[in-house]
Amino acid sequence: MGKDPDPKSKRKKRFCLYTMSNLTTGRGVSIITTPTVAKSILKKSSFELYDEKLNPRKPQAYEWRESPGRGIGVFATRDINAGDVVFSDLPSFIIADDALEYLGANDRPRMQWRGVLQLPKREQDRSRSLAVSQGTDLISDVLHTNSIGLVIGEESEHGALVPDLAVSFVHPVSKVQEC
Numbered sequence: 001m002g003k004d005p006d007p008k009s010k011r012k013k014r015f016c017l018y019t020m021s022n023l024t025t026g027r028g029v030s031i032i033t034t035p036t037v038a039k040s041i042l043k044k045s046s047f048e049l050y051d052e053k054l055n056p057r058k059p060q061a062y063e064w065r066e067s068p069g070r071g072i073g074v075f076a077t078r079d080i081n082a083g084d085v086v087f088s089d090l091p092s093f094i095i096a097d098d099a100l101e102y103l104g105a106n107d108r109p110r111m112q113w114r115g116v117l118q119l120p121k122r123e124q125d126r127s128r129s130l131a132v133s134q135g136t137d138l139i140s141d142v143l144h145t146n147s148i149g150l151v152i153g154e155e156s157e158h159g160a161l162v163p164d165l166a167v168s169f170v171h172p173v174s175k176v177q178e179c
Helices: 035-044 097-102 107-117 121-128 138-146
Strands: 016-020 029-033 062-067 071-076 093-096 148-152 156-161
Touching: 016 035, 016 107, 029 035, 029 107, 035 148, 093 097, 093 107, 097 107, 097 156, 107 121, 107 138, 121 138, 138 156
Parallel strands: 029 093
Antiparallel strands: 016 029, 062 071, 093 156, 148 156
């Protein structure tokens, strides 16, 4: 038998939860990723520098509509030119795509719930009120249904939850499950 060409490939990756709950915006962000990627995110300090007053809300260039056979989608409400800023906001939750694979069925929802519950109350409520599609654990379902793709660095793919881009939906109390 030959040697395994990459003995590190069988090692389990380490994921950590990082929460910044006292941003200048009064909001917060929780990040589930590797320590290396977290350091690179925190060095950029975009979260501290973002100022909602400097990014005033303009009339939206999009709206949510029902699309027959496809669910709810986002559609342009006006012509959008290359280079136009359509939306500017920060995510409240970021999770590495790899975490979905490497974290166990119990660890992932527990870590996700902890990340949401460490956010300021307003962000917790906004995150918990978003649409679901799978009927699984509430936060896992919200993240699956509403996250957008985000690439950090050259190869690190993440999902990002930006509540103002997501579709709000009030969940029945019986659906709310906490770890």
